[in-house]
Amino acid sequence: MKFPKIIVAFLFATTAVLNAQKKEVSLEDIWSGTFSQERLQSLQSLNNGDEYVVLNRDKDSGTTSIDVYSYKTGKQTRTLVDSKNLKGVDFFQGFKFSEDESKVLLSTEVEPIYRRSSREIFYVLDLKSKELKKVSDNKIQEAAFSPDATRLAYVFENNIYVLDLESGERNQVTSDGEINSIINGITDWVYEEEFSFVKAFAWNKTGEKLAFLKFDESAVPEFSMDLFGKDLYPTQQVFKYPKAGESNSEVSLHMYDLASGKSEKVELGDYNDFYIPRIKWTSNKDLLSVQVLNRHQNNLDLIFVNAKDNSAKVVLNETDKAYVDITDNLTFLDDNSFIWTSEKDGYNHIYHYSENGKLKQQVTKGDWEVTNYYGYDAKADRIYYQSTENGSVNRDVYSIKPNGKSKKRLTERTGTNSADFSADYTYFINSFTSVNTPNIYSLHKAKDGKMVREILNNNELLEKVKGYDFSPKEISTINVNGNDLNMWMIKPSDFDENNKYPLLMFQYSGPGSQSVSNSYFGTNDYWYQLLANKGYIIVCVDGRGTGFKGADFKKVTYKELGKYEVEDQISAAQKLGERNYIDSNRIGIWGWSYGGFMSSNAILKGNAVFSMAIAVAPVTSWRFYDSIYTERYMRTPQENPSGYDENSPLNHVEKLKGDYLLIHGGGDDNVHLQNSMRMVEELVQANKQFDWAIYPDRNHGIYGGNTRLHLYNMMTDFILEKL
Structure with missing residues (x-):
């Protein structure tokens, strides 16, 4: 069909006008946050599994609050803490609950150190009595409640302290801490960066024992950086940094007994030049799990330490021709059997072992990877995880029995799905995105993945980008x-x-x-x-x-x-x-x-x-x-x-x-x-x-x-x- 020239000219003109209406993106647009996605605020499930808490800040007053919301409705049900009601605390930047949620630890004046570490001023608030106590006048690190919330352990100037929250008595667990020499209870630079943790101590289930790591970095070479700032003379930052092939910190495990007030070094075995990338108490109050990795990082021992006599026993050994990855997936069930992830069959999968380290079941299997382990629900007897079963560029959320049966795909849309589960695994919040879809947050039942409600989408962003000439x-x-x-x-x-x-x-x-x-x-x-x-x-x-x-x-x-x-x-x-x-x-x-x-x-x-x-x-x-x-x-x-x-x-x-x-x-x-x-x-x-x-x-x-x-x-x- 032939169009008259005037119509053809009109069509070209119309197209030109439409294209002219499309905006050109600028670097100022990008770095001013024009295309920022709406994100779900960082939330934490309460023990009841029906509610979660969010840290909110009032921009007008500058105060902060911990507010409680219903999973089912998304509506606020109450406020647990509001800084406007706290004497001496105008606002706080973070919080941690005790296990029974009777107390909350509030962090203020946060001073970052490296990627994950910081020094802070902490307060403890009793949620029933509303009594507020300052932990220390000094900025301290990694404060953590004992399981019964009667004590608090923390690190100050490379030494560990335990504060009795009722009597106010403060016990110094270690005394040899020294900057750029001895570190107790927190990790050195390279552990923090590469093993992704800072807190290197852990309470047992009853709060009677405190296991901790000690780093002797005195032989580690120092690295220095000149920082120019705006003063007349620059300053210099000096810290221990072990480069490839150089001396690492000598790491050791210690057990502190609160009743006697004494610490004892735990002899783990005949190891030389090794790492301790993880310590974690098992479901047995007297058994501590310790992961020991050789310097080549191709031989990993999972060791159980009996806190009664500090004896150590290897229960699982993992080797690889190249290297073994360290994860946070180790989970102990009530019978002290445990969940473990491994690449030993060529792909990362979930395994179930008995307390003595005997394989009970390879839970997942196939030419795909488990990319996230979310946890185990004892009531439903189900394991929740994320995987690439739907293609290596995609992610889906699944549940499965520990025996490897009754697998369920809990997400439906093809793209990247991740999950945040409630404490009792009744619900999970699904975050979904794809190349065409910015993040959508929705609430689902963990039992079958059925959606309860949509929480947040980024439709406004989608409308905004329509005005730009994007591909x-x-x-x-x-x-x-x-x-x-x-x-x-x-x-x-x-x-x-x-x-x-x-x-x-x-x-x-x-x-x-x-x-x-x-x-x-x-x-x-x-x-x-x-x-x-x-x-x-x-x-x-x-x-x-x-x-x-x-x-x-x-x-x-x-x-x-x-x-x-x-x-x-x-x-x-x-x-x-x-x-x-x-x-x-x-x-x-x-x-x-x-x-x-x-x-x-x-x-x-x-x-x-x-x-x-x-x-x-x-x-x-x-x-x-x-x-x-x-x-x-x-x-x-x-x-x-x-x-x-x-x-x-x-x-x-x-x-x-x-x-x-x-x-x-x-x-x-x-x-x-x-x-x-x-x-x-x-x-x-x-x-x-x-x-x-x-x-x-x-x-x-x-x-x-x-x-x-x-x-x-x-x-x-x-x-x-x-x-």
Whole structure:
């Protein structure tokens, strides 16, 4: 059918007007929070299972309150604590209940230390009598109620104290604590970062015993950072940081008896140079479980310590040709049998063991991964977990009997589903997202997954983004080096397959990570939309070494970090460059942290493929990084020198041909600025031109004030100019 020219002209004009009405996203939009999702407030189930509590803040008065809500209706039923009624506490920043919920611990004046640690001023509020007691005039760490709520244990200046809440008597459990030497009851830097915990003490069920870890870090080398601030002279932060192959803290287990007031060191066995990544009391008040991991992290013993005589017995041994992952999934049932997760059949699954460590049942099985263990409901005799059974980019929530039977899928929508269960497992709050759907929170019955009500959605955000010229994030796979790798792609909104577009690849690629998932836009995705609208195609490929596709796929990079992952990024770029709509002469790559290590290697080893790279806070040699993380995947530099050096960007700088931007935070306690400074020196000595920027005093996240906006302006300008 032919249209009159005037009608054709009208159609073109109308299309132009519609396109003109679409907004262009700006970096100011992104970093001012324009596209922030509504999130469900952090909630905590009460013991009754019918109600939960939320910490609310009144913006007008500046006061905070702990408010109680009904799971079933979502309506507030009462207020437990309101700071306007507390003498001397204007507001509090966090809270913890005692086990019986008779008392609550309120934290104020929180002073962050590292990623997970902080010092705080604590108060104890008796919810019945309304009596408020200040725990200490000093800022202390990791305060925790005894099970009967009569005592409180905490750490101050590396020593453990126990406060009797009735008499006010304060007992000092340890006295040898010393900064940068001896730590009692909290972890050292590397444990906090890599084993993901700070509180290193635990009450038994009756509150008669307190088990704790002691770290002797006197032989650990010190690392120092200059912090420039705004004063006339800079300050220096000095802390113990064991780099790969260097001395770790000597860790030991101790048992404190409250009745006698004495501590005793527990002899765990004939171990040398080892870690204690977890301690946890079993259902038996006299049995403490202790996980002991060798330095290579490929041999894990689960030990039961009898607190009556401090004798130790190995009940389970887990080995792996590469490494054993540490989790928080260990759960003790009433009969002291226990739930355990393991990759020993090639995929992460749930196992049920008797108290003596004999396997009762492999609960889950299949060519898919259990990605989250939610717990066990004794009343229903069911285990709740999350898995990739519906595809490695998806997540669903399931329940199953400990005997491996009667499995139920409790979520229906395809995408990323996660769950937060009520204390008695009557309900769970499901968070659902997909590439097309920002987070939706809904309440479901745990018995069958039936939805009770929708709690919160992000429909307003969906309406808002309709006003912008955005493209969908397309999830697919690409076959690279014999593997079908997960991939997402964002194209320009006016994409024309007859045109050729420059390609920017993003990746992280660290062991067990995942960057390609069926989930909605994150902050960087809006940046990718901005770049796409300027004529770029953005792609992310999860190569070998990433997670959720089995142990072999994840652990293939063992002892050679930066080899197979880089090969996959180079090969994926080559394969994408063969597509008729991608300009193979204009392919760039960027990444942060491990991703910066990757992007640096990619432009060096793949200099015929990549013409541009940005590396933010990169590791440039694993010799510079911490012992626990690095040796888990690489062993020590003394044992594996070629693995460290052959894949270090420092040793390939002469191969640089394209445009390279190097960025780091000057106060990065994690990936030290040393990495980038050494890279700069090697590039200078190789007479290679490059761009670089240091953000003074900024940590590994490089944020604060206008920092992120400035950073992304710089990276955007670099991409627009160089790619």
